[in-house]
Amino acid sequence: MSRYTSATDADRAAMLDAIGVDSIDALFEDIPADLRLDRPLELDPGLPEHEVYERLRGLATRNADTESELSFLGAGMYDNYVPAIVDAITSRSEFLTPYTPYQPEISQGGLQVMFEFQTAMSELTGLPVSNAALYEGPSAVASAAYLAIGATNRRRLVASRGLHPHSRESLVTYGAGYGSELVEVDLDGGITPAAALADAIDEDTAAVFLQQPNFLGAVEDVEALAAAAKEKGALVVVACDPIALSLLKPPGACGADIAVGEGQPLGNRLDYGGPSFGFFCATEEHIRRMPGRIAGETTDVDGRRGFVLTLQTREQHIRREKATHNICTAQALNALAGIVHLAWLGKRGFVELGELLARRTAYARERLGAIDGVELLHEAPVVREFAVRLEAPVGAVIERLAEQGIAAGYPLGREYPEHENGLLVALSERRTRADVDRLAEALGAAVSELRGAKVPEGVA
Amino acid sequence: MSDVRPNDASETPMQREVATTIFERSVEGRRAAAPVRDDVPETPIDELIPGKLLRERPAELPEVSEPEIVRHYNRLSRRNFDLDTGFYPLGSCTMKHNPRLNERVAALPGHARLHPAQDPKRAQGALELMWLLQASLAEICGLPHVSLQPSAGSHGELAGLLLTRAYHADKGQERTKVLTPDTAHGTNPATVTMAGYDVVKVETNELGGVDVDDLRAKADDQVACLMLTNPNTLGLFDENIAEIAEVVHGVGGTLYYDGANLNAIMGRSRPGDMGFDIVHVNLHKSFSQPHGGGGPGAGPIAVSDRIEPFLPRPQVVRREGSNGAAASGNSSGNIIFDLDFERPKSIGRLRGFQGNFGVFVRSYAYILSLGSDGLQEASEAAVLNANYLLARLRSGRAGRYAPVAFDRRCMHEFVLSGAPAKRELGVKTLDIAKRLLDYGFHPPTVYFPLLVDEALMVEPTETETRETLDDFAEAFDRILAEAEEDPSIAQSAPYTTPVRRLDEVAANRRPVVRQPA
Numbered sequence: 001m002s003r004y005t006s007a008t009d010a011d012r013a014a015m016l017d018a019i020g021v022d023s024i025d026a027l028f029e030d031i032p033a034d035l036r037l038d039r040p041l042e043l044d045p046g047l048p049e050h051e052v053y054e055r056l057r058g059l060a061t062r063n064a065d066t067e068s069e070l071s072f073l074g075a076g077m078y079d080n081y082v083p084a085i086v087d088a089i090t091s092r093s094e095f096l097t098p099y100t101p102y103q104p105e106i107s108q109g110g111l112q113v114m115f116e117f118q119t120a121m122s123e124l125t126g127l128p129v130s131n132a133a134l135y136e137g138p139s140a141v142a143s144a145a146y147l148a149i150g151a152t153n154r155r156r157l158v159a160s161r162g163l164h165p166h167s168r169e170s171l172v173t174y175g176a177g178y179g180s181e182l183v184e185v186d187l188d189g190g191i192t193p194a195a196a197l198a199d200a201i202d203e204d205t206a207a208v209f210l211q212q213p214n215f216l217g218a219v220e221d222v223e224a225l226a227a228a229a230k231e232k233g234a235l236v237v238v239a240c241d242p243i244a245l246s247l248l249k250p251p252g253a254c255g256a257d258i259a260v261g262e263g264q265p266l267g268n269r270l271d272y273g274g275p276s277f278g279f280f281c282a283t284e285e286h287i288r289r290m291p292g293r294i295a296g297e298t299t300d301v302d303g304r305r306g307f308v309l310t311l312q313t314r315e316q317h318i319r320r321e322k323a324t325h326n327i328c329t330a331q332a333l334n335a336l337a338g339i340v341h342l343a344w345l346g347k348r349g350f351v352e353l354g355e356l357l358a359r360r361t362a363y364a365r366e367r368l369g370a371i372d373g374v375e376l377l378h379e380a381p382v383v384r385e386f387a388v389r390l391e392a393p394v395g396a397v398i399e400r401l402a403e404q405g406i407a408a409g410y411p412l413g414r415e416y417p418e419h420e421n422g423l424l425v426a427l428s429e430r431r432t433r434a435d436v437d438r439l440a441e442a443l444g445a446a447v448s449e450l451r452g453a454k455v456p457e458g459v460a
Numbered sequence: 461m462s463d464v465r466p467n468d469a470s471e472t473p474m475q476r477e478v479a480t481t482i483f484e485r486s487v488e489g490r491r492a493a494a495p496v497r498d499d500v501p502e503t504p505i506d507e508l509i510p511g512k513l514l515r516e517r518p519a520e521l522p523e524v525s526e527p528e529i530v531r532h533y534n535r536l537s538r539r540n541f542d543l544d545t546g547f548y549p550l551g552s553c554t555m556k557h558n559p560r561l562n563e564r565v566a567a568l569p570g571h572a573r574l575h576p577a578q579d580p581k582r583a584q585g586a587l588e589l590m591w592l593l594q595a596s597l598a599e600i601c602g603l604p605h606v607s608l609q610p611s612a613g614s615h616g617e618l619a620g621l622l623l624t625r626a627y628h629a630d631k632g633q634e635r636t637k638v639l640t641p642d643t644a645h646g647t648n649p650a651t652v653t654m655a656g657y658d659v660v661k662v663e664t665n666e667l668g669g670v671d672v673d674d675l676r677a678k679a680d681d682q683v684a685c686l687m688l689t690n691p692n693t694l695g696l697f698d699e700n701i702a703e704i705a706e707v708v709h710g711v712g713g714t715l716y717y718d719g720a721n722l723n724a725i726m727g728r729s730r731p732g733d734m735g736f737d738i739v740h741v742n743l744h745k746s747f748s749q750p751h752g753g754g755g756p757g758a759g760p761i762a763v764s765d766r767i768e769p770f771l772p773r774p775q776v777v778r779r780e781g782s783n784g785a786a787a788s789g790n791s792s793g794n795i796i797f798d799l800d801f802e803r804p805k806s807i808g809r810l811r812g813f814q815g816n817f818g819v820f821v822r823s824y825a826y827i828l829s830l831g832s833d834g835l836q837e838a839s840e841a842a843v844l845n846a847n848y849l850l851a852r853l854r855s856g857r858a859g860r861y862a863p864v865a866f867d868r869r870c871m872h873e874f875v876l877s878g879a880p881a882k883r884e885l886g887v888k889t890l891d892i893a894k895r896l897l898d899y900g901f902h903p904p905t906v907y908f909p910l911l912v913d914e915a916l917m918v919e920p921t922e923t924e925t926r927e928t929l930d931d932f933a934e935a936f937d938r939i940l941a942e943a944e945e946d947p948s949i950a951q952s953a954p955y956t957t958p959v960r961r962l963d964e965v966a967a968n969r970r971p972v973v974r975q976p977a
Contacts, residue, residue: 003830004557004748005841006925015848015926027843030697030869031729041727042599046831049561056825060570062585064578073575076812083493085530091563093544094537099553100754101540102905104964105957106897108479109540110753113533116482119974123519129973132754135611138812146654166812173772173808177622177655219513247505249515262812271566272586273576273813274611275756287971293754298967301952305479306959310967316614316650317908321659326650329612329744333752336533343482343529347521349493355505356496362508363500381509402582410577414801433499 003046064407066270070435074385074426075215075410076137076164077273078265080243081430083344086267086337095336100293100329104308105300110332111307114295117339124242125259126250127281131292133335134327137262140278141167141209141239142174143291143325144258147282148207148235149178150289150324156204157182158234160192160225162214165415167239171209180206190218190378190387198228205234207258212240212248216387216412217361217424218380219248226255242266242279242338244383246354258282267341268334277331277338288314291325293332353429357384361427364436368425371440373447377412377422385426387412387419392450394421400446406439474539474958482532483975486522492529520977539958540753541902547928549849551873551905551917552645552693554723554745556838559829562748562822571821576813580798586817587797590776593824594760600835601719601739602732603762607771609815613720614647616740616759617687619772621655622807623738623763624685624714626770630805635684635713641670643694643909645718648687657684664911668866669698672707679711689718690734691725693909693917694866695846695873705735714738714767719759722746723921724843724872727836737764743816747823758819773806774799774814841922842872845929849920850874852933857940861885862892865912873919876904877912887943887950889914892936894961895953899935 007015016022028036047055066079073079089095094109101107101114114132121130134140141164145157157175159168161184171182185197192210201208208229213219226236237258238251243265251259264276282290288311296310316323345353365386369376377387390397394411401408412422427436506514524532541548548555566572574586594606610616621638628635638657640648642664649659660678663671669692679686686708691697698704708715717736723746731739743749744757751757763771781796799814830838850870854863861881864874878889893903893916905917920929942949954960 002837002841003834004559004923005838006923007841007844011926012844015844018851019844019847020851021847024840024844027840027847027869027871028728030699030871031725032699032702035701035729035734037602037727037729037733041832041835043596043827043832043835046834047828049829052561052825052828053565055828056565056589056821057568057570059585059589060565060568062588063570063574064582065569065571065573066575067569067573071575073577075577077576079573079575085492085526087567088530089533089537092534092537094540094542095533095753096563096750097543097558098540098753099543099548099550099555099751099902102550103541103893103897103903104962105894105954105959106541106902107539107753108958109536109538112479112481112536112539113753115974119481119483120519120521122974123521123977135615135755136811139611139615139810164812166809169773169809170811173622173810174618174654176625176807177618179656219509221513223512245515246519247509247514249513250519253516269572269818270575271572272574272578272583272817274811274816275758275818277756287973294971294973296967297972298963300959300962302475302960304475304959306962307479308962308964308967310964310971310973313968316646318646319650320646321649321653323646323650323653326614326618326647326654327612328614328645328647329742329751329757330755331611331752332754332756333750334756336753339482340529340533343522343524343532344492344526345521346491346493346523347486347518348523349491349495350521351518352496353493356498358505358508359498359500359503362503381513383509398579402579407575407578407582429496 069405069407070438071407072409072425072439073407075424076262077270078426079270079428079430080265082267082269083341085344086340089340090333090337095333101309108306111295113336113339115297115307117335118295120339120342121279121281124245125281126252127259128284129287130279130281131290131294133331134278134280134292135331136274136276136278138164138167138170140260140280142170143280144237144260145171145174145180145207146178147286147289149180151286152206152235154204154206155180157207158185158200158205159209160185161187162192162216163209163211163239164215190216190380191220192225194224194228197225201229201232201234203232205232207235207237209237212238213244213383216378217382217385218378219383222251222254230255243354246350247358247383263338267337275331275334277334289324290314292327292330356429357427361386363433364427367436367440368443371444371447373451377419385424387422387424390421390423390447392447394423396450397446401442404442406442408443472956481975482522482524485524485528485532488523490523490525492524492526546900547924547932548902549904549918549920550902551919552720554919554921556748556921557923558748558750559826562825565825566818566821584797587776589824590820591778591797593820594776596827597741597760598762600726601762602730603739603764605768605771606760606762607775608760608820609772609810610759610761611811611816612757613740613742613759614651615810616761617647617651618654619761619810620716620738620740621651621685623767623770625655626807627714627767628684636682638684639678639686642911643692644687645693645720648718668694668696669700670704672700672703675704675707679707681711683711683713685714685716687716687718689721691721691871694875695870696866696868697871701734720745724839726839728839737767743819743823748826749819749822756816756819758816769805770807772810773803773808774801775803838922845920845922845924846870846872846874849918849929849933852929853936856933856937858936861940862916873917875912876916878914878916882914885943886947889916891950891953892939895939895950896935897954898956901932901935
């Protein structure tokens with residue numbers, strides 16, 4: 001069905017006449033006959049708007065979302081409350097529909113948003129330089145590896161197993177291209193052991209990757225861990241939860257060279273995993289190796305303050321094969337959501353949110369840890385997520401709670417076989433004390449019932 | 461069209477507004493979010509987390525009220541030009557209308573509030589949507605297997621070269637070179653480097669296509685892949701594509717299709733049928749995802765059978781459910797959709813979770829809205845609009861001062877060379893672009909592709925009316941007419957924009973990339 005176009009038959013005739021051809025087919029004559037598709041595409045014919053809506057709504061109703069069940073899922077993306085002004089601002093045509101700001105004179109809004117976003121991310125991470133966002137978290141981690149390899153001319157990467165499994169896997173995937181090798185360091189008591197990490201770092205190590213808080217929710221002593229890497233000349237990359245940086249010592253103050261992370265908790269909805277944004281901050285030293293867009297302040301010919309995309313000689317459209325990264329389209333609108341959310345929280349509200357999460361999480365951890373058949377997987381401090389070990393098959397327990405409208409958390413077994421019945425439980429400000437109590441009761445009942453049960457095949 | 465005259469003496473109201481950041485609007489003690497009342501014990505934070513791990517001072521975020529935030533960003537938004545306001549013929553970017561229906565369906569709670577780690581059994585609608593989108597893109601591209609994981613075109617390109625590497629490695633080969641035409645998007649060579657290959661440039665022939673002789677000379681057993689856009693960045697369909705494919709396949713390489721220009725050929729021709737092994741699709745170009753001022757997008761890849769084993773993990777799959785295992789409420793009975801992680805030859809993950817799902821929802825809604833017939837008509841209208849605009853431009857002064865770089869039938873876009881305007885009028889492509897801003901148009905892509913001197917790359921898209929194209933052609937002609945009289949008008953443009961030409965050199969020399977602390 002012809003949609004979103006306007007040419008009438010009369011328009012078409014006049015346009016073909018102006019071109020000097022007699023048919024639309026004539027415009028496609030450069031395509032060799034044997035490469036022309038001689039049948040319609042095997043797709044349904046177009047539908048009117050309300051039918052498309054019904055079709056998509058029908059699909060949407062078959063998903064259990066965080067408004068239809070009580071969700072304690074986290075593992076890198078969180079059900080934080082997104083204030084209404086984020087929707088209002090990001091749905092404005094002027095932000096929603098432009099391209100990348102290649103013409104700064106008519107893109108000051110978007111460019112200033114980038115500049116403000118960079119300022120906020122720099123504040124959060126304690127590093128002086130931020131880009132205007134990358135795709136998302138794990139690929140931002142891999143991009144940090146690419147920078148580190150270029151900066152150190154070394155090939156080896158060392159990652160704590162507290163780094164998100166998706167990030168570690170992305171490091172391996174990308175590494176096949178730039179020829180790096182990944183060495184992983186096991187956790188001990190939920191955190192990265194400093195001695196083992198130091199042992200893993202050698203003179204050929206380009207970068208060390210930590211996560212704060214780590215995948216099991218534990219707050220790492222980044223400062224102590226970073227020291228070992230520095231000794232051997234490796235860069236320190238810290239992947240962080242931006243919300244946790246409301247409380248935690250910023251990576252820049254802990255000796256990190258690069259801080260990256262998944263930006264979703266800042267103003268972005270879950271969207272089944274994206275779009276969100278990745279952030280990338282670094283020390284001054286690396287500014288000319290940074291990936292992605294960076295907005296910079298300058299003045300116009302009349303002396304007015306303005307903003308431009310700067311240091312573009314790093315980028316693919318200028319430097320081509322010598323670019324510091326191949327990224328072009330990234331996640332500008334999602335970064336806008338991030339800065340609006342941060343401005344809405346404000347200096348005090350941001351800290352209050354962190355404190356609320358830490359306290360609720362402490363409450364939930366204590367409550368769940370007290371259940372017979374549930375024990376804490378580690379005792380390290382946490383901010384918004386913690387891990388427990390069940391004395392029952394975790395898959396069956398999750399299933400049992402799902403029947404009661406509770407998403408209990410993220411099962412650790414696939415990615416951490418040593419924690420076969422491990423469960424990662426995340427809080428957001430939307431989960432109240434009463435919600436936690438409900439989880440605790442349901443979990444207690446399920447564990448007690450399923451204790452000692454055999455793991456059904458394919459569930460764990 | 462309004463009469464746009466330069467007037468250095470007076471500022472527009474927008475120009476009188478001094479750019480002020482949200483940080484500069486901060487006043488201590490103001491706030492937007494209401495204070496939180498806690499319902500659990502107010503344990504001091506340093507009893508929960510050791511003090512040495514905590515911040516010494518809070519992050520300096522702005523302190524502003526909600527009305528101030530709304531006003532600030534609304535005012536900022538007015539300093540942007542956008543597609544909903546005016547014509548945006550940015551070549552290679554496919555600035556087509558962004559249907560609002562797509563925003564509505566993406567915002568449904570079942571999509572927007574769905575956690576990516578949700579058990580697949582309870583995300584059947586999302587997985588089915590992804591599977592349906594995969595099937596649709598496979599049909600449009602003429603290649604049977606699709607991964608939706610890459611986050612944008614350049615991410616798809618990287619996936620493509622990592623797939624190529626895995627494919628060769630599986631055969632015990634390690635190849636070193638990737639061929640790209642000199643007309644390629646910058647992302648192509650940048651991707652080649654990231655993927656650990658060396659770029660070998662292939663020349664362009666006098667018709668604007670790949671120089672097949674040069675290709676033959678450079679194709680050897682070290683060539684892993686040829687990356688190609690067809691129609692290419694000159695907006696021209698390479699008629700030799702079958703021969704090109706034969707040469708590359710002849711030396712054992714893969715053929716990669718940069719889908720940036722897919723909008724020209726939907727339903728008319730398919731990259732798979734041309735011999736391509738791997739294609740990326742920019743959902744934010746051909747499939748109407750709004751560009752958002754620089755994203756989000758998504759760059760799914762479609763591949764041939766021989767590449768399939770290496771696709772990223774996890775893959776969305778459709779399975780016949782065993783008794784009792786079928787998801788309840790599934791309209792298709794015993795069918796279940798799942799994430800398949802058991803892919804031993806997979807290149808692995810390129811990112812977290814399942815990809816930019818919100819973009820998938822919008823693009824699938826777009827495909828449902830247009831359908832088989834509508835997609836084809838979209839491409840036809842895009843090509844019609846481009847050829848019409850080219851005809852209009854060349855019949856005016858552009859024919860003399862900014863002629864088309866390769867005088868052939870174009871597809872969905874075309875490239876002009878402003879070299880005569882520069883030589884005869886002293887007006888560069890940049891000046892024409894800046895003067896277009898005063899006339900209320902977004903300029904074309906400028907200075908790309910590199911092999912065209914003073915290039916202007918124009919892509920009108922199918923969603924523009926004939927009147928808009930006429931207005932643009934008329935403005936372009938008037939700019940050249942002005943330049944015949946007084947080249948300084950264009951040389952000093954723009955005059956009416958919130959700011960005028962900006963000092964990019966100073967911004968580079970001494971980068972100020974954040975608000976001073």
